[in-house]
Amino acid sequence: MKIRLQSAINSRTTKPAHFRGACGGYNSGNEFVVAMSAQDWEGGAHCGKQITININGKSTQATIVDECMGCPSGDLDFSEGLFTFFSPTDAGVVHGDWSYGNGAPATTSSVYTPPPETTTSTSTYQAPTSTSSTWSSSWSEPTSSWVAPSSSSVASSCALPSTIIHCLC
Numbered sequence: 048m049k050i051r052l053q054s055a056i057n058s059r060t061t062k063p064a065h066f067r068g069a070c071g072g073y074n075s076g077n078e079f080v081v082a083m084s085a086q087d088w089e090g091g092a093h094c095g096k097q098i099t100i101n102i103n104g105k106s107t108q109a110t111i112v113d114e115c116m117g118c119p120s121g122d123l124d125f126s127e128g129l130f131t132f133f134s135p136t137d138a139g140v141v142h143g144d145w146s147y148g149n150g151a152p153a154t155t156s157s158v159y160t161p162p163p164e165t166t167t168s169t170s171t172y173q174a175p176t177s178t179s180s181t182w183s184s185s186w187s188e189p190t191s192s193w194v195a196p197s198s199s200s201v202a203s204s205c206a207l208p209s210t211i212i213h214c215l216c
Contacts, residue, residue: 068112070094074126082113082124093147102133102143 070091074080081100083093093111100109100123107129115124123145127136134141 069114070112072112074112076127078126079107079109079129079132080112080126081109081129082115082118083111084118084120084122085114085116086120088114096147097149098145098147099149100129100133100143100145102141105133107132108149 068074068080081098087093096111097108098111100107109125109129113124115122118124130136133143
């Protein structure tokens with residue numbers, strides 16, 4: 048019994064320099080086309096099939112147009128245009144997932160709802176009626192005076208270890 052590959056998770060992809068498709072015809076480097084591994088090729092049974100590719104949070108569809116003789120099962124060769132959609136061309140190899148069909152991830156959309164309009168108050172200011180308060184205070188002149196510390200008082204007022212050379216208290 049032959050089991051058909053329906054998808055590949057964490058598959059490796061590379062980009063060839065040119066794309067002459069084994070399905071017939073020539074494909075430009077700008078098209079979103081792929082070459083499938085020889086192990087998954089099944090005599091060209093997948094020619095023209097759409098696949099969905101997901102790499103690093105980006106997703107798109109591509110068409111199978113070629114066979115990749117050097118690709119392990121599940122791996123793909125990308126056209127240059129498809130490769131640069133996902134990664135800079137100097138990357139050489141990228142890893143991602145793909146599946147048959149146009150099973151793009153469901154997109155979500157939302158409709159912008161503006162915030163409710165602000166309303167202005169229609170109340171009017173009313174000044175307070177009479178107020179009264181009783182306040183009293185008394186002030187006394189200080190009775191102590193400051194005296195500069197002596198050298199012995201500095202040393203005794205700092206509770207620091209003896210390894211400290213300067214005491215900045």
